[in-house]
Amino acid sequence: MIPAALPPESWLEQAPLLARDAVTGLLPQSWRWLAGSLLEIAALLAGFGLLFAYLTLAERKILGRIQNRPGPNRTGWFGLLQPFADGVKALTKEDLIPDGADRVLHFLAPVVLVAVSLLGFAVLPFGRHLVAVELDAAVLYFFAAGTATELAVFMAGWASRNKYSLLAAMRALAQLISYELPLLLAVVPVVLVTGTLSTTRIVAAQAGWAHGFIPRWHVFTPWGAAGFCLFMVAALAESNRSPFDLPEAESELIAGHLTEYSGFKYALFFMAEYFGMCALSGMAVTLFLGGWGAPAAFLGWIPSYAWFTAKLLVLLLGFIWIRATLPRLRLDQLMRFAWKFLVPLTVLNLANAAGWALTAGWTGPLQLVRWAVALAAVVGPFVVLGRTLSAGTAPRIYRYA
């Protein structure tokens, strides 16, 4: 918990802390830290569990509207009870396990996946006083916790004893490993400029307004904007979202490593996917979008956690919008995109951020030079690399269409 930086704190800002203290106050002193931690865990689970439920509904509704159909609208008002109907359906479906499957690993894979995907939430600062665990190396913890998802995917593919599952798991692993590199490299510039791995201090570094009205969020600097875009693209791929959802590709690849999963285990895989998406979006908000900070000074009376939630929801809706818009990539396109396009750009962006940090003292007309050079360092490689890589592949002529 960081000490409050701003003098006047509204009652709403303090509300979560007051609620926690009201509950833990009922217990003897020595039990309070344990009860407080358990309450934080329960709040995270309940909050993101509900967010998961309504995210699936929002996704189906929005996809439906984009495809000119109503989406689920029969269960409850406007389909609002649909997630619970889905939950009951998943719970009551038969849980099939292939005859030759490795039963223990087959059971462990979805459990490990969900458990691991929840770990990242611990270090996200949801509000001024709302961070479950304050760590000096929080960013490193976040990505270390995320790497274990690869093991779960492998376990799912291998334990199913199905050649399609195993091949799809290897394909999914190749994707996850390839995109982890740009994901991590896109974060390094933020660590470089702020000089810390702690999420709360990264948010604190983005407080304040330049010229009185432009927030000092990293996304409003050239390297930050590029880093944010690169991070979000890699996050799309890491959370198996469209257009990088070919590990599951339900229409072409019979759901990949999930082929032999049914019932609630299948639902757990999807839960983990949405948790991963929420955690990575929360990390993007923390690293690039100013965390819980308000976009303008006069909006400061709205509690910090409301701003975090609003930014998180905008990013999540962006994920859904992208899914409705873009077609799925092929595996070779996916790999080429990661290794030949994203990785070089993230490395160049790191150099760009280093230059930005070194020229922090420049003022007056030199400021313009600083911006021009940084912008050129973002746009130039993007255009050159993009043109070079897509040369000869586009525009495509469809002879038989």
Place this chain on the structure above:
Amino acid sequence: MTFTLLLLAVLILGSAAAAALRPNLIHSALLLVVSWLGVAGFYLWAGAEFVAFAQVLVYVGALSMVVLFAVLLTRQSRAELRVDAPAARRVVWAVLAGAAVGGVIGAAVLGTNWGPVAPSAPEVTVRGLGLQLMGAHGAALLVLGALLTSALLGAVVLAAPDRPRKEEGS
């Protein structure tokens, strides 16, 4: 504190022993990952946060994949994943090799002059670690970086096809 250490030791040694004894190679690899996680837990217990997370990132995230891919790429079928009980000769050699490694490490530990114990545990921050790495041990870091880069380039050269593939029609 001691009880936690005991639990961690049981986890690390138990999963390592199980990894050595399981007949199924994939199970052995996954149990090895559990053992590495236990080591990360030990680092956390010892207060070395950064090292613990780095251990998880490198060992659980990356090295486990190398091990699993190696197992899958070198076995033709599931039947070959089973490892039969080794012959007596191999057991003897394995014990001898293990004892030799243990002896070298034990001798190094016993031969080290530990010096006086600091009155309080030093506060180790990520910043301090980074400054140490880039300052006092900068040369070693650069050598490691060059080594890993050359390994990566070697892997690319090995994996790249000799001839450029024919362009697909259309």
